[in-house]
Amino acid sequence: MTYNYFNSFLAIPPSEHDHHHGLLNAAVVLVMYGDYECFQSATVYRLVKAAQQKLKASLGDHNSCFIFRHFPQLQIHPHAQRAAEAVEAAATQNQFWPMHEMLFIHQQELANGFLVEYAHRLGLDIPRFLQDLSEGIYVDRIITDIQSGYRSGIEAAPALFIKGVRYHERWTIEQLIAAIVAAIG
Template sequence: MNRLSVGVDSGDHIAGPRSAAVTLVEYGDYECPYCGEAYPILKAVQQAMGSDLCFVFRNFPLAQMHPHAVHAADFAEMAAAEGKFWEAHDLLYENQQALSDNDLRRYGKLLGIHPAAVERAFDGRFDQKIEDDFRSGLRSGVNGTPSFFINGMRYDGPLDVDSLIAVLREVHAR
């Protein structure tokens, strides 16, 4: 079982309290169909666990397989700089089949982000953050998406709402 090599810190995208008894880290790719399948499951798990769960998302774009993944990650990071990471994250997963640069520009408008900020998203300013996330994933043994870690330990079990909630509640009870 692999361990998370880089702990959760202020540079991460975090939903829920940092003090929660259970932390679930996802390494994801916005264009990955398996991440897309996991998205509604994770939303349901977050809802069910409430303040007992700290959910963290890290970028792991598989650029050779998913040509729009890097720009989607750039867009999400730009949205984070505008205080709208989770809104962008959700929009990208809810519209996985439309991730061209023109689609991302349209999503920027939907989120109320100035068009110039969206254009700057693709100039390389977020490359280091995305690369740092990716490298932390590699050091943690991530070799595909989505990959999950529960309280620092790799989770490769069933990915359905009931199974994941059961595991998270078991970890919480410990």
Template sequence: MSHDIPANAPGDRHQLVVPPSEQDHRQGSLDARVVLVEYGDYQCPQCGELYALIKTVQERLNATFFEENYLGFVFRHFPQPQIHPQAQKAAEAAEAAGAQGQFWQMSEILLEHHQDLRDCNLVEYANNLGLDVAQFLRDITRRVHIEHINEDIESGIRSGVTSTPALFINGLRYTNALELEPLLAAILESGNLS
């Protein structure tokens, strides 16, 4: 479950150093025409807004192109505990839910409720998803998924990520407004459909 990061990897702030792989949490295919990679923090309000925006983009593209393999989306953890003290545990909760097949469902809840990420909230969310709560808590307490989270963080640092949300489109950093029209235009251009 490790990303191979070359020791001499460039710190280019505009290029994704670690390409998407089977170890990533993803929606859609890794060989889609366009692959988005977000580095996110569950306590970051803008990350929740970006996730909602990406869902809108997915719906719009699916309705427009009917091409199943047009857009892939990868989420990588980049908790910033210095400003978001509950983000690390939330990332571990998402991974613990993922171990039970509910990563995206838990991620959506965490992003929608970024202000409510205390332990009691995480247990409530796990229970609402029908997870094995005892296993969920064991995974978090034992920090079973910390290596994967740290690999995501390291890959983000290598790619020049310093804050969230950070978005890459086909390996290139997206730096325009996190709004529907500019993001959609960048995706279409990247997929050669503009």
């Protein structure tokens, strides 16, 4: 993983435009840039989710918010862009997070036929889903996420920001929980 230590701060602050779990005014906001075809992105997403679950018991439900932003790496992951578009198409049918989970679970199967199968499993309106994908109406949103990642010093996914500061520690649940607790401080 490559880090740009010259820019370790989130350039574009969290907003209602982002896909988020939790309240944007939570004590700590976690922003992850990820790629659906990237094994490390899936691992980091699961780690963040587990850390939030552990902290929920001690700190309560509303102390953290999780945001996911797209950062497909097309040069090494040929299906990542289309997968990001599929998640956005699902989002218009109120299924962003279920599709997000589905793609990380099945990240070795992201060709177009699989994306349609996942949309079907989630009960999406398939003609609408296919039309949205064929028209490429979500490409600009994904490009906006990518550009915000570059402005924040990201060169590769995954990347995580805790309360606007880039997380550079080891990807262990103990260190991540410690960083979140310190940010709530």
